[in-house]
Amino acid sequence: MIVRYIFDVDGTLTPSRGVIDPEFKKYFIEFCIYNHVYLVTGSDRAKTLEQIGKDTYYWCDLVYQCSGNDVWSGDDNIATKEFVWPDNLNEFCDYWINYSNYNIKTGAHKDVRPGLLNFSIVGRNATKKQRDDYVAYDAHAKERELIARLVNENFPQLQAKIAGETGIDITLKGNGKEQIIHEFSPHDKLIFFGDRMDPGGNDYQLSLEVVNSGGNAHHVKDWKQTWEILKSL
Secondary structure (H helix, E strand, O other): OOEEEEEOOEOOOEOOOOOOOHHHHHHHHHHHHHOEEEEEOOOOHHHHHHHHHHHHHHHOOEEEEHHHOEEEEOOEEEEEOOOOOOHHHHHHHHHHHHHOOOOOOOOOOEEEEOOEEEEEOOOOOOOHHHHHHHHHHHHHHOHHHHHHHHHHHHOOOEEEEEEOOOEEEEEEOOOOHHHHHHHOOOOOEEEEEEOOOOOOEOOHHHHHHHHHOOOEEEEOOOHHHHHHHHHHO
């Protein structure tokens, strides 16, 4: 039996949209050297490299970008899935940008990645304070939960899941992070770390698949908790 460790990145190995802590990075690279490590994130490759650095990236066995729709081994692109978004989905997103009760809109609301659309009401140009303000608003209004539910109800070929602090990941049905479970042998022992394992979160379905395969899923609140759990193993 081979033990394989799977990690989300944003909020699990790094602060949300931030760079990995230098001391944790040293620890994590050493962990990668002695273990089979895989990353699965909704972000694209450029963003992940920015967050964890090339050295960390290259020590991982594989990196599943864009929720597993863009797969990399170092500099080698193993596979990529593309998807053309239906026009009415663009119209749906535009409606929410224009009529959301949250009034601060910073631009870059629709980030099209291989096989994935990341949608954000506040926008990816938001400052840290603007992001924090939206997080507080959404905790009360549950706006992302509502938008994701409406996408799932009105676009039967798609699935929407809450991602990170301010976003929603939209993919073809079955093409979320859970799709990577088929990359592993039934004889492997899988251990998964993620910060959005709550129902509707983009780590939730994969966490269920890992547990159903006999593995373990660690729902962490931040990278510090990830580090503590790794040191305890």
